Amino acid sequence: MLNLAIVSPFIIALIVPLLYKSLKRVHTGWFVLIVPIVLFLYLVQFIPSVASGEVYIYEVPWIPSLGINFTAYLDGLSLILALLITGVGSLVILYSIYYLSKERESLGHFYVYLLMFMGAMLGVVFSDNLMVLYLFWELTSISSFLLIAYWYHRRQSRYGAQKSMLITVTGGIGMLAGFIMLSTMMDTFSIREIIANVAGYTDHALFIPAMLLVLLGAFTKSAQFPFHIWLPDAMEAPTPVSAYLHSATMVKAGIYLVARFTPVFGGDAVWFWVVSLVGMITLFWGSFNAVRQTDLKALLAYSTISQLGLIMSLLGIGSAALYFDASNAASAMYSIAIFTALFHLVNHSTFKGALFMVVGIVDHETGTRDIRKLGGLMTIMPVTFTLAVVGSFAMAGLPPFNGFLSKEMFFTAVLDVTQLSFFSIDTWGMLFPIVAWIASVFTFVYSMILVFKTFLGKHQPEKLEKTAHEAPIGMLISPVILASLVIVFFFFPNLLGEYLIKPGYAAVMPTFVGVEGYDTQFNISAWHGFNTELLMTLGVVGFGVVLYQLWPKWEGVYALFPRKWTLDNLYNRSLLTLENQSTNFTNRYMTGNMYHYMVYIFIAILVIVTGVVAYTGAISIDSSNDAPISIYEGFIAAVMAVTALSIPFAKSRLTAILLNGVLGYLLALFFVFFRAPDLALTQLVVETVSAALFLLCFYFLPEWEKEARKPRIKVMNAIIAVSVGTLVTLLALSVQNNRFFDSISSFYENAYELAGAQNIVNAILGDFRAFDTMLEVVVLLIAGLGVYVLIKLKPKKEERGQDVEGE
Template sequence: MYTVNIAILTPFIVALFIPFLYKRLSAIHTGWFVLAVPVALFAILASYIPAVANGETFYSSIPWLPSLGINFTAYLDGLGLIFALLITGVGSLVILYSIYYLSKERESLHHFYIYLLMFMGAMLGVVFSDNLLVLYVFWELTSISSFLLIAYWHHRRQSRYGAQKSMLITVMGGIGMLAGFLMLSSFAGTFSVREIIGGMGDYASHALFVPAMLLILLGAFTKSAQFPFHIWLPDAMEAPTPVSAYLHSATMVKAGIYLVARFTPVFGGEAVWFWVVSIVGIVTLFWGSFTAIRQTDLKALLAYSTISQLGLIMTLLGLGSAALHFDVIDNQSFYYSLAIFAALFHLVNHSTFKGALFMVVGIVDHETGTRDIRKLGGLMTVMPVTFTVAVIGSFSMAGLPPFNGFLSKEMFFTAVLRIIELPFFSVETWGLLFPIIAWLASVLTFVYCLILIFKTFFGEHQPEKLEKSAHEAPFGMLVSPVILASLVVAFFFFPNVLGEFLLKPAYGAVMPAFIDAGVFDYQIKAWHGINTELLMTLGIVGLGLVLYRSLPRWVGVYSLFPAMLSLDRLYNGALISVERRSNEITNRYMTGNMYHYLLYIFLVILGLVYTVALTTGALSFNVSNDAPISIYEGILAAVMAITAISILFAKSRMTGILLNGVLGYLVALFFVFFRAPDLALTQLVIETVTAALFLLCFYFLPDWDKQKHKTKPKLLNGLIAVATGAMVTVLALSVNSNRLFDSISAFYENAYELAGAKNIVNAILGDFRAFDTMLEVVVLLIAGLGVYVLIKLKASKGGRDLEGK
């Protein structure tokens, strides 16, 4: 079953053909061809829903580097399926939306859709990969493709800045995650995620268990914009709205959520995991909602609301992991594990209402020319369909009925209230902070949802402040947000269809023990009677309305947070400081003087080699098996030494070149003594050509100016030369005296039988190393072409034509 592997590769394969389709069928919007990819993948993946709902999983593997335990292994279970359906389903709606949002006359569409398909394939690779290193490859591909998408409008400075910022932060976290993966695989003995989860009981006592956990969480937090790494997400809003709706609401930012959910069975029973994930999540939830209120740009408001909602999901995953701390799988422990179910439910809900809201903001921007709340207002009558979708999405995000966000928000309140009852982790003391912070963050969420609706669609219409005459979006642009808004309502009235076929299998992938024990028995309900959760919701509405009405009176509280101490200012300062210090350090050793560069290289090599040799005792000599040195070889070696030393005292370039040539010809004589006439002939040819090239090069060099080029310290040069020569000699003797393996020359002794060649050297070059030799010839060809081009360019610009024309 290679369907999943093919699903991962399909977007990459189709991306290869987009440039050709773009040119051949320029009359048609490229998006129509691309749309078929996610639609087809969604249909194929949806066909697995019944089987996965029955507890089946699908596994396939294509060998890649089997000797290293690295294979292109795909694994489809409930968790991977729910993410894949979001990737392809929302991807289909985003591409349909982009067809009407991006003009084929003004935009470079082939670039946009290539990047988008790259991202789609990379995300599918992340959620389906069973091999840690393959997962990491796709993980970084999401960072690269998102960088290209954010910088799509590269003529804008802020787009380039936002792309760079997201790349630096997410890739930094990704490198940390890679280190965590390597640690995890080292003590688990495998790269397979399934096998690691299967042996999870044997890891907790390992010394690398907690470091691996924290490094993996670093990758998850940076990708999912958790505090304090959230600062990249608002700047990424410079991307086109289809990118924001896809990457920054439904998919890329959910990659970190996926990673935490996938590794919860491995690390979830540890108190460190519980506290780190829960605290980072709840802080992100509050800070995102608090900061969203002060934004005047609609996409910036949605960016911080996304940060807040991601914090909510992360908090639920952290709280739900507490269920794994129970020794017995029963109804009590299952009671706490429902936070995981709530996290998965809100994951889907967030993708629907936030995707719709991003598209709404894109429509407002597209049809009015601005996203500035201060210039908007009164659009309800001008854009009634857009207003309706905005109300559904905003009130769902605020957690009001009859929208799906209400259901998962109530489950969130239940989870934070239950945490007070936990008998471990010292939650009895600090657990009360979770429901308090969660409630306050929800109040602020309600406030910024009111800002989005009332500041944009109510009040006085201000056409004089708009860049365009406001009007409703075309039908094609409304289809995608309307579908998402419809799902928001449908999931409220029929939540258990989603729960039974998608959420329960995904929950089973994160909490397999509870499914295996048969304790899962939960139905999503909108009404639970008059309880604490409902009272918290009523309090949110009441206090939220008061805060919104009195917003001008208390909004000044944001001025208490000095801009100099913001995380953005810290990031920018660190970036400028690193660049400045790097330039200072680079300018100190990049002097433009070749002598300095050679000096640094030789000193570093000498220091490393001699330090390692002396501290490890690696040097030892055994010359008992060496061949005797004849008098002729001794005389030849002495003549070579005298010739080499004479080069140092040469008074002219010509003398130095001739002495260097003599040295090369003496080496050829050594080959003759060693009965290798072919090597001797090769050496003679090379030495002759080299001498000719030296003479040609020196002919064009300017005359040596002794005043301009001061004499270098001869003592230092001599010491470095002697030390380098001694190092090479000692290493050669030591290596020859300590052979750890049999000589490879025995393999080539059968050259005639293996290759039909009577000359062993020719056999090595032409058969055994055929590809190596071919590539060396290609390198020489490329170098020759480069030299030829430079000569022709010099002649065409009035220089001396070396061909004499």
């Protein structure tokens, strides 16, 4: 069952610490590796049936009264992501076995976090319920936070983990608000039901706000501009984490969310413009900034941002097809962008995963990732160099690698945008191919930098921390497999397209399944003749070579962007300002003075409750049904009032404590008058214990501050006390005349039949509320013991004097 596939990584994560402690001679990764391999093989068996149009639903009731069930839904889209999560996860764990030393690293923690993340990602892509999806969504943020901060002794690791969590969790909370809006509109948490019934709600007032909030969650998670700033700092994580989270899985969660909700919001102009433009801006900005990086992982981080922007823009462009009827010829043309997005999603996971592992090998075997210190590694690390060429050239969009195919299809999609005549795009349509081409040029440049600056040129052993050498075979297996897939997907793209990409497309664009030309529009070919796309590619290569050769002459352009105006600096300054201001604000009211705290609490009660009562007109007093007040009750009430009014004007703490005790004992007399001796006895005990505690504290308190004896303070105390007392009294009197439910007292009238008791109070305390009463007695016992211990431990006066002298 799919539900078990989601839960199994969490179950194994509970066992990992035991394995780590008991099997110290064997690397823990070998046992953890079994989990993703088994899950991958389990999911592979669904490929033929899903390719033929089957979907699978497994539901486990969770909170059925609220419509929240643990529903796992497997279709073409979720299958693509699940295979990446488990397939790349298997290769990453295999890679980590050789990358992380079992002697120097806390592998128990690492693999627990990694399995938590794997289970959370599977939960995201399989969940049909909005609330369950959100649960797993935030679990990915928490587990990625732990993975990024794995080397917590490093300041930058802690900073990167905090940054990623703040940004992604903030977006996740916005996404939750969008989910609640969707469920409010359509009265369901099921994504399938929302997709089926969305047509009647596109004009709803909450439709656009829900859309924007869902996109906020997707953009923060998939590092779209301007939320991309967390991804470069997350590179402080170990390289296996970067290869898994930041190339193949976590950052793809936002892509998945946009693809999943395209049938809901696609076709709307706001969705088209926001998704497309954010994707294009991210594509350009990521590629532009990748060129200037000197750290290999930072370069890959910005390249990942750029590639995610490319996929996001394709999803936005493809949503335009939903504007037309499914049988319209234009629909097929624009919907190809969705197919291309899914195709490039898979391609990117293969070549970028391989590149992250290559960079990890370079770092592992040379001790540095600084491009300025590297060079001449081609002959020393020939296998790693070959893998770098395959991954980088695929990223640059060169044949014979899979990135070339999806890049050509991307050019086709942005050229098709220029033919759109709706969404007010007529004027701005040319910007899409222009920005795409410029970003592709920068992509070519940074791909060449990665290969040639690292592996060609002069070798500089004196700048390396280690003597460079080729990685062990075990560390090369995973990137070799991924690099092989890069080439295989180029020569056999339609095998991938038929069995994985096409079913994924059907899940994103269900209304297009079965229309005329559906089966023929997904043919992937490496050669389409001499067309505009090929000319754009040739221009990218030619102009990219020129820029690479002239890099020293134009790198100064980056100086035009002062660091103090960068988004990173804005984030850091905003965070620092918030911390400073919150500290100042907290210090203003957290004075350490109990008197101040009580004043704040009572004033807040007065303002909030009085405001609500004034707004609702809730207070209404009717004394016609009240019992008459006897002379004894009136006399005691008057004495209590005088006592209470005297407390604010007491001249010492001792006087105030005694007056407060008088109030408590007078209240016990009321219980005697009302024939409740049990309550009276309880009140006497509690009041005695409270008075003893007050006196005990009084013994250690410093001299009463002079400010407390000022007339101004006393008047304010009296005003607050009288106001709160009046408000509570009015509320209590009003409650008697606002009964919304029948009294339960009639149930206790049968105390003799139900509990064999002739005293209703005893029956309530001893039978109906037996456990509650027992716990109350235990609390009183603990309080009494505490008072006794404090009194017995009270130091003598001479001992206190010695302590003072010692200080």
